[in-house]
Amino acid sequence: MATPAFAVSPQPLDPAPLTALVSDPGHGAIVTFAGVARNNFAGRATAYLEYEAYAEMAVGVFEQLAVEAKERFAVGAVAIHHRTGVLQIGETAVIIAVGAPHRPAAFAAAAYLMDRIKEVAPIWKCEHWADGTAEWIGNEHTRPH
Amino acid sequence: MQVNIRLFAALREAVGAPSIQLSLPAAATVETALQTLDAQWPQLELHSGIAYAVNQSYVAATTALHDGDELALIPPVSGG
Numbered sequence: 001m002a003t004p005a006f007a008v009s010p011q012p013l014d015p016a017p018l019t020a021l022v023s024d025p026g027h028g029a030i031v032t033f034a035g036v037a038r039n040n041f042a043g044r045a046t047a048y049l050e051y052e053a054y055a056e057m058a059v060g061v062f063e064q065l066a067v068e069a070k071e072r073f074a075v076g077a078v079a080i081h082h083r084t085g086v087l088q089i090g091e092t093a094v095i096i097a098v099g100a101p102h103r104p105a106a107f108a109a110a111a112y113l114m115d116r117i118k119e120v121a122p123i124w125k126c127e128h129w130a131d132g133t134a135e136w137i138g139n140e141h142t143r144p145h
Numbered sequence: 146m147q148v149n150i151r152l153f154a155a156l157r158e159a160v161g162a163p164s165i166q167l168s169l170p171a172a173a174t175v176e177t178a179l180q181t182l183d184a185q186w187p188q189l190e191l192h193s194g195i196a197y198a199v200n201q202s203y204v205a206a207t208t209a210l211h212d213g214d215e216l217a218l219i220p221p222v223s224g225g
Contacts, residue, residue, distance in 0.1 A: 054153055060201055120203075122153070124154035125224065136158075
């Protein structure tokens with residue numbers, strides 16, 4: 001089955017099919033960003049992460065964000081996959097791939113897309129702390145680090 | 146009318162279910178649904194930081210609901 005450009009699923013993420021999706025003979029740049037499960041949040045030790053999503057809406061939000069990115073930057077193609085369920089430290093939670101004729105637009109669009117995902121995509125992260133407690137995180141994009 | 150309420154993260158855990166079927170009067174809005182939810186499930190602790198989506202699109206609290214709509218309560222998000 002062909003890889004969709006936008007997806008939310010519990011499957012482990014692989015950047016290769018996303019890179020292939022956004023490649024084009026007219027593109028001189030492909031930026032692939034991976035967001036990875038980190039072992040701490042603001043210095044507090046994390047054992048593992050769990051992501052929950054309103055998956056059917058999140059896919060639609062990704063599609064809208066790709067339209068936004070193409071309006072703002074000279075990019076040709078965008079692909080976004082986000083994972084749900086339990087992620088161990090070091091596993092990939094999100095991959096953004098952007099293809100563009102030139103690299104400044106590709107870098108800028110990837111950064112923009114990640115910021116917007118954190119603002120509006122209906123996806124939630126639960127920090128399972130090393131001390132055995134757990135906490136749903138909200139408004140991470142507005143918190144100091 | 147019947148509206149399907151979708152709950153996620155801490156809101157889902159507070160109710161112990163990912164969705165609720167809510168009966169609402171005709172001409173109900175998102176705000177009406179929130180008042181009904183707050184009365185029946187005070188443990189949701191609904192607050193101003195929660196956003197709303199009807200049929201998978203973000204909307205304002207004044208938005209009218211229709212029979213069969215899906216209303217999702219979106220607590221502050223933390224994807225990525």
